[in-house]
Amino acid sequence: MNEAITWPLVRNRIRRGMNNHTFGMVRRNADGSRRPHQGWDFEADIGETCFAIADGTIELVRNGGAYGRQIILRFAFDFDGDGDADTLFAAYCHLSRVDVAQGQKVRKGQPIGLTGDSGNARGMAPADRHLHFEIRTKAIAGRGLANRFSPLAVFGECPLARPVGRMAA
Secondary structure, X not given: OOOOOOOOOOOEOEHXXXXXXXXXXXXXXXXXXXXXXXXXXXXXXXXXXXXXXXXXXXXXXXXXXXXXXXXXXXEEEOOOOOOOOEEEEEEEEEEEEEOOOOOOEEOOOOEEEEEOOOXXXXXXXXXXXXXXXXXXXXXXXXXXXXXXXXXXXXXXXXXXXXXXXXXXX
């Protein structure tokens, strides 16, 4: 992984180790047709610390809709390897607490909030509690996969089978 980036949680693993909690057309409707999932769902109990994945600025803090309480971090990262840093946005969703303010500068690894069960994550079973995390090209990305790409492009690996990051234990 690029040293300019860190993981958003101490322990980072895709929820239940299942592909349908990763990015892309990985979910299914009742009729079997595919539907998108816009980010990665990291397993997380309510109240786990979320960290800034890079140096940047808090672009937006809001509460509402399916994402619930959210933090949007603006940061620079050359994800396409062309030598120029691109402006990207990391979205942290379903939070229980926000510890930063819009416009605030943050450093990589700085605590910014706590995981929770806000938005459409409210009332989930303990095994399904999670941090919904997205990488975007716009702060407000809209519906579907537009203006988003897989966090794999930033992290370089997908923690599907085993947890990664700054492991607590």
